[in-house]
Amino acid sequence: MYLSDEELRSLTEKMLGWLRPGGYLFFRESCNHQSGDCKRTFNPTHYRSSANYSHLMTTTLWEESEGAEKQVFGFDIVLNKIVQTYIKMKNNQNQVCWLLEKVGRDTSCQEGFRTFQQFLDNQQYTRNGILRYEKMFGAGYVSTGGPSTTKEFVDLLNLKPGMKVLDVGCGIGGGNFYMAKAFGVEVLGLDLSANMVDIAIERAMEEKLPSVHFEVADATKREFPEGSFDVVYSRDTILHIDDKLALFKRFHSWLKPGGQVLITDYCCGEKPWTPQFHGYVKQRGYILYTPPQYGKFLQQAGFSNVRAEDRTAQFMQVIQTELERAAAMKDEFIKEFSEEDYLAIVNGWSDKLKRCNTGDQRWGLFHATRN
Structure with missing residues (x-):
């Protein structure tokens, strides 16, 4: 231009x-x-x-x-x-x-940003913020547990070569590259954050995997023909979306008969919440439900064999492990980023543990099939 x-x-x-x-x-x-x-x-x-x-x-x-x-x-x-x-x-x-x-x-929307995407790219997922998340989660990952939880959860899907996977909230692509390399599947990664997708595309050029593609796209507006995918996969992303039932109905339509959906996501405990948790949810713009409520949405969307598990104990163990790894690489982290970045990450992870200990914050695993 x-x-x-x-x-x-x-x-x-x-x-x-x-x-x-x-x-x-x-x-x-x-x-x-x-x-x-x-x-x-x-x-x-x-x-x-x-x-x-x-x-x-x-x-x-x-x-x-x-x-x-x-x-x-x-x-x-x-x-x-x-x-x-x-x-x-x-x-x-x-x-x-x-x-x-x-x-x-x-014009009065969240934090003064005119769109939710601007909020993500300018506040929650700046390029520096993404890269320091990656430092904590592992190369290529910006979701809880990085490669370890990815391998555990992807193993539930019994992927076969040639299957088509849609990753909603793909981040910087680590899970996409893993699935393509390990199982020979085709993966389309969507994310609303342009910063996330820009980094994912940079990594894709290095990986040279023609079966992995990325889009900046809004999953609540993106259209696919019915039965386009064998798997819809999403890690710690749908917490941003208000109408989860409508989204799950879209997932159901996009899947082939026998297709699977696998989701992990931030959830919440039963109300009343503590004032601190109310403030956290509002500041982040999250829309949270309990794991059982999440499972009901999937059932209402038409899915069968719905598995809705509260994995908060695992979440807390993973966070503790990541904090220990952060302490071990403190000097390296500060050299690559800054002491302010290091403290922001460590304090943020510690706050997650506190919210889980109060019962306010939960973490769920959800797996279901389309008949």
């Missing part, structure tokens, strides 16, 4: 004005997969990272007036992915496409 950031914002405003509410914008651009922009040393093309495009397009606003009322609109990402035909035909992994939807904006 030859447009500057200011020109791109101006064009985005115009396109928001041209579209009706609920309308879609599709576009494709050449990107680089670095954390910053490429320098224009040989031609006037402005190469941006995929995350940079996403930020520019979703932070631009358009105001419309109808009588005395004013409404603010912006773009939400429905889909953001590398164009696979360019990889197959030209070995080019830099062609990226977006599908954006024009939606109304609540």
Whole structure:
């Protein structure tokens, strides 16, 4: 693209004005997969990272007036992915496409961010934040237990070569690479955080696994034909989603007959919660349920053989192990990040243990099948 950031914002405003509410914008651009922009040393093309495009397009606003009322609109990402035909035909992994939807904006939303994705990428999952999580969980992972719990839970699925797996909330791709290498399956990883997917794509280029793909996508809006996957897999992600029943119905539709869903997620104990836990849940924007409630949602969505287990004891043991590993690599961690980062991680992990000890925070494992 030859447009500057200011020109791109101006064009985005115009396109928001041209579209009706609920309308879609599709576009494709050449990107680089670095954390910053490429320098224009040989031609006037402005190469941006995929995350940079996403930020520019979703932070631009358009105001419309109808009588005395004013409404603010912006773009939400429905889909953001590398164009696979360019990889197959030209070995080019830099062609990226977006599908954006024009939606109304609540300018008073969480922490002052205009979209939930902005909240994730600018507060909870900054690039530095993701990498320090990875330091704790293990290379390629940003979910509880890293490779050890991944191996344990994936073994429940009895994966076979050629199966198709959808990973909702894929993070930076460690579980995807593991499943593809160990079992010969095809994996599509979705995550709403552009920062997560940018790192996953960087790692995918190193791994050179043609059976693993990543998208920035909203699982509550993304569409797949019925029966597209053998497995829907999700680790510690659905806590962000309000209408879990509606999402589980989507999972059920996307699975082939006999397909499986496997989820781990943050859960909660029975109310009343402590004031501290109320504050934590509100600050993070989580929507939490007890493990039995979670299992009921899966049953209501049409799943059978529903297994809903409270794995909080395992969660606490894993956290303790990770804290011990952090203490052992303290100097290395501080050298790679900072002492402030180290303390933030250690205090955060310690707080998880406290919340579990009070009974407020729980961790669940959920496994079910589609008939």
